[in-house]
Amino acid sequence: MMSLGYNTMQKQIGAIGAQLRRSLPPSHQLRACIFALFEALDQNDLGDASRLSLQLYSSPESRSSLDEYLGRDASKFMKHVNLLARVARAQVTFLEIVHELPSFSRIEVICVHKQRNDNKRKAHTPFNLSKIFRLLQQPLTEQTCRQFVNPKLNIARIEEDFIVRQKQGLHVHAEVQIIQHLAQARIAIDSADIFPYIGCSKLSCYMCQLFLDAYSSFKIRGCHGKLYNQWIIPDMVNIHPDTAEKLRQTVEMLQQHLLVELGKPLLWSYGPHA
Numbered sequence: 001m002m003s004l005g006y007n008t009m010q011k012q013i014g015a016i017g018a019q020l021r022r023s024l025p026p027s028h029q030l031r032a033c034i035f036a037l038f039e040a041l042d043q044n045d046l047g048d049a050s051r052l053s054l055q056l057y058s059s060p061e062s063r064s065s066l067d068e069y070l071g072r073d074a075s076k077f078m079k080h081v082n083l084l085a086r087v088a089r090a091q092v093t094f095l096e097i098v099h100e101l102p103s104f105s106r107i108e109v110i111c112v113h114k115q116r117n118d119n120k121r122k123a124h125t126p127f128n129l130s131k132i133f134r135l136l137q138q139p140l141t142e143q144t145c146r147q148f149v150n151p152k153l154n155i156a157r158i159e160e161d162f163i164v165r166q167k168q169g170l171h172v173h174a175e176v177q178i179i180q181h182l183a184q185a186r187i188a189i190d191s192a193d194i195f196p197y198i199g200c201s202k203l204s205c206y207m208c209q210l211f212l213d214a215y216s217s218f219k220i221r222g223c224h225g226k227l228y229n230q231w232i233i234p235d236m237v238n239i240h241p242d243t244a245e246k247l248r249q250t251v252e253m254l255q256q257h258l259l260v261e262l263g264k265p266l267l268w269s270y271g272p273h274a
């Protein structure tokens, strides 16, 4: 599973592409590959775009040619090409593993589509600083703000940050998308057909690990421990009542856990003038 900022990459590569179209000589050996990549991106063909990106990124000759024709923009261009290449690289690696391990003798590939509006949604019930401190059963003072939120910021600044954060769109992380798919397809997470492992190209975040541990026996490759404020469990439709109940209990457990963790003073040192 991987999450790609595809639209951003498409724009960045397209902008540099216009420059490349002008500067690459008509007979240059890279022209066919580069132009095929632009065409794949124009047509939103992620498969071809990724395959061509991998081809481009893996060739030292291509990289030195791009340095020559793009100058300082070459590294920015190759950064996006490398990100796009990750899809094809993951596919190649997966196929190599499949050929090595007998447990992969029966494979079904299912594309999980992200619900379109999840990232545009805002928090149902926006929080403010006073509400958070009431939940933590702490008075809202400069001292408690330094103790529980940030030792270097005052209340006014932290309140401003909260307002900005509450306006940000929410994100359904890849691990949660898998759980959402299984729930909506009414596939039991403890079914013998499900191998209890979610493989991701990146380490999972704090909330994903917490959620998976509370809801399932799925294992992951590890957790980087970061907490993202826009993390959500999205609305799910057509799910079995037992699944809905299990999700409800899981959300309650997460809330309880977070209240305990947020109620612990920060671990870094702070002083009265910090």
Ligand SMILES: [Zn+2]
Residues within 6 Å of the ligand: 173, 174, 175, 204, 205, 206, 207, 208, 209
């Ligand atoms: Zn996550």
